[in-house]
C-alpha cells in the first residue's frame with residue numbers, strides 16, 4: 138500500500154519542527170511504502186493529490202489544517218484513493234470529528250495502518266466542503282482572519298470580538314429539500330457535514346458524516362446574552378438542545394439574501410453572494426480512519 142503525504146509547509150503555528158524528517162522517521166518505523174510532497178502555493182495540494190491517486194497511491198494524506206484537508210480531498214473525489222489526515226492546523230475539525238490522533242507520531246501510525254470508511258461531501262455554489270460551510274458572521278470573521286497577518290485561536294477570538302459589535306443580521310429566504318420555505322434573518326447559517334468547526338466548537342453536535350444529510354444551523358440574531366449561550370453551547374456540544382439556534386436537516390438547500398453575504402468552506406472565506414445553492418453528495422469520498 139503506497140502512501141503519499143502532502144505537506145503544507147505554511148500550516149500550523151509551530152513551524153520550527155522539521156516535519157518532513159519527522160514524517161520520514163515515523164512512517165519508516167511503521168514499515169510504510171511512502172513519498173512526501175510539499176505544496177508550493179494555495180491550490181497545489183489538489184493537483185498533487187490527484188497525481189498521487191492517478192499513479193496508484195492508496196492513501197493520500199493531508200498534512201496541514203482544514204484548508205489543506207479540503208484541497209487534498211477535492212483532488213481525490215472520483216479516484217480510488219482514500220484521504221488520510223495528519224492534523225497540523227489550529228482547528229482540525231475533520232480530524233477531530235473522525236477521532237483521529239492529533240499528535241504527529243500517533244497520526245502517522247494511524248494512516249500507515251488504517252481502516253477505511255466512506256463519508257459525505259457538500260458543495261456550496263460549486264465549492265466543495267467536507268467539514269462545514271456557512272454564511273454570515275462566521276464567514277465574515279474568516280475573511281478578516283485571513284487578512285489579519287497572524288493566525289491561531291487567539292487571533293480568531295480577537296477578530297470575532299471586534300466584529301461582534303459591528304455585525305448586523307441580513308434578511309434571507311431559505312428553501313429546504315422538502316419545500317419548506319423559511320423567511321428569516323441570518324446572523325449565522327451553517328451547513329454541517331461534520332459536527333464541529335474545529336477546536337471542539339460543536340456547531341451541529343448531531344451531525345453524522347455518513348447519513349446523506351446536511352445539518353442546517355440557523356442563528357437569526359445574536360444579542361449579548363444569546364451570544365454567551367451560543368459560546369457555551371458550542372464548547373459543551375449543547376447548542377442543539379438550547380433555544381439559541383434552530384436546526385433542520387436537508388440534502389439540498391437554497392438561500393436568497395437581501396444583500397451580499399460572505400460564505401466560507403471549511404473555515405476559508407470564498408466570496409460574497411446573494412444566492413446560494415447547497416448540496417450534499419452522499420458517501421463521495423473514502424477516508425482512512
Ligand SMILES: Nc1ncnc2c1ncn2[C@@H]1O[C@H](COP(=O)(O)OP(=O)(O)OP(=O)(O)O)[C@@H](O)[C@H]1O
Pocket residue numbers: 145146147148149150176177178179180181182201202203204205206208225226227228229288289335404405
Ligand atoms: N505552500 C503554500 N504557500 C502558501 N499557502 C499555501 C501553501 N500550501 C497551501 N497553502 C494554503 O494555506 C491555506 C491554509 O492552510 P491550512 O488550513 O492547512 O492551515 P492553517 O490555516 O494553519 O490551519 P487552520 O485552518 O486549522 O488554522 C490553505 O487553504 C492553502 O490554500
